[in-house]
Structure formats: structure tokens, C-alpha cells
Amino acid sequence: MTRFSDALSSASAHLIAGRLAGWAVVAATALLAACSYVYTVEALFIDGKLSFVSEEVNETGSPYCLTSFKVSDAAGSAVWEFDAYDLYKSATKCGPNFPLRYGQAPQGAVTVTPAKxxxxxxxxxxEGNAGNALQGSFRYQVKRITTVENLDMKSPEVRAAQQRGWDRQRADRDRPISHF
Incomplete structure (x- = not known):
């Protein structure tokens, strides 16, 4: 017959083991997040066309293939987006990833949102992914000569726009699908 004190110490051991396992998951997640890198993407005009470049990620092999790319407005709505994950999920060669012209997804990529x-x-x-996260921001300016202004990713205005985009993604993902 099990004594109460034995059952109590067994329950405490399970509780401690469960908590340690939970902390191990948290620590592993933090460690993985610390290893990830964010590549900066800048907007500029090449031959009169809005284009995107990154000097940090021009690898031409896995895992640095450009698998997703999205440009969103300040309200968080996508104005151009493509997905190329299926195109490169088992590829060993790809790219170069940049320059990327606004509205022209790489051949074979799926356009999620046509360029507006x-x-x-x-x-x-x-935002996007090419082995690690891609991030950038710009202000589209129309003057006698059309230009773009690359913005600081840490500015409150940019952070708020990013948050609205993430909130919109969550809302779209959580929206029930209606069948008529």
C-alpha cells in the first residue's frame, strides 16, 4: 500500500520534472531565436523601376533561397506578395535573390497578392525569408524624379505598421471559413 508521503513526493517529482521540461523548451526557443539573423532589404530605382536589394543575402544556394516576400502598406495590407517555398524547398541552387523588381515575382513563384x-x-x-528573415521599410515619394526613402526599422512609425500587418495576418488566419 502506498503511503501518503510517498505519493506526495512522487507528485512533487513529476511537477518539478514538468516544470524543468517547460523551461528547457523556453531556453531552446530563446537560443534558436538568438541564432537567427535579419537581413536588411532596401528599396531603390533601377532603370526607372522600383526594385529591392540586399547586400547581406546574395547567396545562390540552400538555405538562402528567397522563399517569400511581401510589401505591405502602413495599415498592414499586402500590396504585393509572392511565395516561392515550393519552388525552392528541395533545391540546392537558386538565385541570385536580388535585385527584385516590384511586381515581378521570380519565375515559378506563386503570386499571393498582385502588385497594387x-x-x-x-x-x-x-518582410520575407531567404534562410533568415528579410526586413525593410520605405516611403514612396513622387517628385519630379520619383525616389524612395529607406526608413529606420526601429522607428515607432515602422514598428506600428509592422504590428498592424502581423495583427491582420493573425485575424485572417483565425477567421472562420464559410461554405456556401
Whole structure:
């Protein structure tokens, strides 16, 4: 017959083991997050066309293949997005990833959101994946000569626009699908 004190110490051991396992998961997640890197993407005009470049990720092999890319407005709505994961999920060679012209997804990529016209003086954020996260932001400016202004990713305006985009993604993901 099991004594109460034996059962109590066994329950405590299970509780401690469960808590240690939970902390191990938290520590592993933090360690993995610390290893990830964010590549900066900048907007500029090449031959009169809005393009995106990154000097940090021009590898031409796995795992640095450009698998997703999205440009969103300040409200968090995608104005251009493509997904190329299926194209490169088992590829050993790809790229070069950049320059990337606005509205022209790589051949074989799936266009999720066709390119929409950009609005003057509007803030836009860039996110994607090429082995690690891609991020950038710019303000589309129409002057006698059209230019873009790359913005500091840490500015409150950019962070708020990113958050709205993430909130919109969560809302879209959690929205029930209706069948008519």
C-alpha cells in the first residue's frame, strides 16, 4: 500500500520534472531565436523601376533561397506578395535573390497578392525569408524624379505598421471559413 508521503513526493517529482521540461523548451526557443539573423532589404530605382536589394543575402544556394516576400502598406495590407517555398524547398541552387523588381515575382513563384499601385508619401514595410528573415521599410515619394526613402526599422512609425500587418495576418488566419 502506498503511503501518503510517498505519493506526495512522487507528485512533487513529476511537477518539478514538468516544470524543468517547460523551461528547457523556453531556453531552446530563446537560443534558436538568438541564432537567427535579419537581413536588411532596401528599396531603390533601377532603370526607372522600383526594385529591392540586399547586400547581406546574395547567396545562390540552400538555405538562402528567397522563399517569400511581401510589401505591405502602413495599415498592414499586402500590396504585393509572392511565395516561392515550393519552388525552392528541395533545391540546392537558386538565385541570385536580388535585385527584385516590384511586381515581378521570380519565375515559378506563386503570386499571393498582385502588385497594387503605390501611393505617394505612403510608408511601406518589407518582410520575407531567404534562410533568415528579410526586413525593410520605405516611403514612396513622387517628385519630379520619383525616389524612395529607406526608413529606420526601429522607428515607432515602422514598428506600428509592422504590428498592424502581423495583427491582420493573425485575424485572417483565425477567421472562420464559410461554405456556401
Amino acid at each position: 499601385p503605390l501611393k505617394a508619401d505612403e510608408l511601406y514595410t518589407i
